[in-house]
Amino acid sequence: MKTVRGFASATVGNVACGFDVLGFAIKEPGDEVILTLSERKHSSCPVTISSISGDEGKLPLDPKKNTSSFVVLKFLEHLRAQKGIAFNGHISLELKKHLPLSSGMGSSAASAAAALAAANELLGQPCTKMELVHFAIEGERVACGSAHADNAAPAILGNFVLIRSYTPLDLIVIPPPDELYCSLVHPHTELRTSFARSVLPNEIPLKMATQQWGNVGALVAGLLTADYPLIGRSLIDVVAEPKRAPLIPGFFEVKEAAQRAGALGCSIAGSGPSIFAFSSSPDTAREAGIAMQEAFLTSKAKLPSDMWVSPICREGARIL
Numbered sequence: 001m002k003t004v005r006g007f008a009s010a011t012v013g014n015v016a017c018g019f020d021v022l023g024f025a026i027k028e029p030g031d032e033v034i035l036t037l038s039e040r041k042h043s044s045c046p047v048t049i050s051s052i053s054g055d056e057g058k059l060p061l062d063p064k065k066n067t068s069s070f071v072v073l074k075f076l077e078h079l080r081a082q083k084g085i086a087f088n089g090h091i092s093l094e095l096k097k098h099l100p101l102s103s104g105m106g107s108s109a110a111s112a113a114a115a116l117a118a119a120n121e122l123l124g125q126p127c128t129k130m131e132l133v134h135f136a137i138e139g140e141r142v143a144c145g146s147a148h149a150d151n152a153a154p155a156i157l158g159n160f161v162l163i164r165s166y167t168p169l170d171l172i173v174i175p176p177p178d179e180l181y182c183s184l185v186h187p188h189t190e191l192r193t194s195f196a197r198s199v200l201p202n203e204i205p206l207k208m209a210t211q212q213w214g215n216v217g218a219l220v221a222g223l224l225t226a227d228y229p230l231i232g233r234s235l236i237d238v239v240a241e242p243k244r245a246p247l248i249p250g251f252f253e254v255k256e257a258a259q260r261a262g263a264l265g266c267s268i269a270g271s272g273p274s275i276f277a278f279s280s281s282p283d284t285a286r287e288a289g290i291a292m293q294e295a296f297l298t299s300k301a302k303l304p305s306d307m308w309v310s311p312i313c314r315e316g317a318r319i320l
């Protein structure tokens with residue numbers, strides 16, 4: 001028997017203007033997956049879930065429906081079909097959820113990334129991290145019906161990841177500037193990604209598109225040149241935020257509070273309801289995070305929340 005423990009942290013998809021094409025990882029919190037390999041086949045399915053903690057019993061135990069086990073099955077299938085590596089044993093999976101579900105913190109992607117890091121280690125690292133991203137994206141399809149990479153890619157690769165193309169998959173890893181800190185505030189409510197995607201338009205006016213891609217280009221330029229004011233003024237989303245903000249009680253008060261506290265910029269984390277802000281110092285990031293929490297509490301919905309302040313994680317999914 002061999003056991004490996006994988007970890008992958010929360011991620012923020014979109015990063016305001018980069019809908020489905022830009023995301024980043026923070027250091028903590030994250031999900032843990034423990035895989036135990038036995039040489040003997042236990043059941044018809046090579047992967048079974050032995051236990052899940054931290055999900056209040058909400059997550060599926062069916063290995064084909066939980067993103068953590070589903071991506072390991074895809075990984076094993078890939079080894080057999082593409083690398084001629086047949087797996088004849090059994091993998092028992094234990095999932096320790098530390099990320100809230102439907103949170104906008106890439107909870108489903110974190111489970112998948114932690115499981116893939118552990119499975120790759122367990123079988124002698126037959127794949128590169130870049131290859132593992134493909135399976136994590138398939139996990140997102142299981143979780144929310146769409147194979148978006150802006151959580152899955154940074155959950156595996158860390159840093160910021162720009163998705164230039166989905167077919168073929170073309171990912172650009174962008175290391176963060178040294179003094180960039182994220183305040184991430186999760187209000188105690190859920191917003192399913194699948195629903196938050198359903199409120200978006202299928203088409204947008206050209207003027208809106210030019211604004212959006214102008215900000216994406218400027219945000220990437222700001223990250224690459226450590227131009228903090230440029231990063232801040234590029235965090236403008238004219239496509240998803242206007243449609244999703246009404247789904248997050250207190251959103252506008254929280255955004256204003258972040259900016260008043262000195263954050264560079266603020267927007268919805270992923271599909272929400274979490275909200276993130278960037279700052280160029282840990283002290284400002286903490287002040288902004290506290291101000292954002294207070295705004296959630298004093299807004300009409302009076303929502304309690306959790307808050308994290310973190311630099312950008314450069315390591316990605318890893319073995320503990």
Ligand SMILES: Nc1ncnc2c1ncn2[C@@H]1O[C@H](COP(=O)(O)OP(=O)(O)O)[C@@H](O)[C@H]1O
Nearest residue numbers: 066067101102103104106107108111143192193
């Ligand atoms: N291991 C997992 N962790 C989280 N969500 C999972 C997992 N496996 C399947 N899911 C499904 O994905 C949904 C959460 O995904 P989503 O709504 O995209 O939000 P987020 O990914 O931010 O948690 C859950 O409601 C659940 O149905």
Ligand SMILES: N[C@@H](CCOP(=O)(O)O)C(=O)O
Nearest residue numbers: 013020104105106193270271
């Ligand atoms: N690009 C996606 C990001 C979803 O992130 P999640 O953390 O809310 O799952 C979207 O905006 O739908």
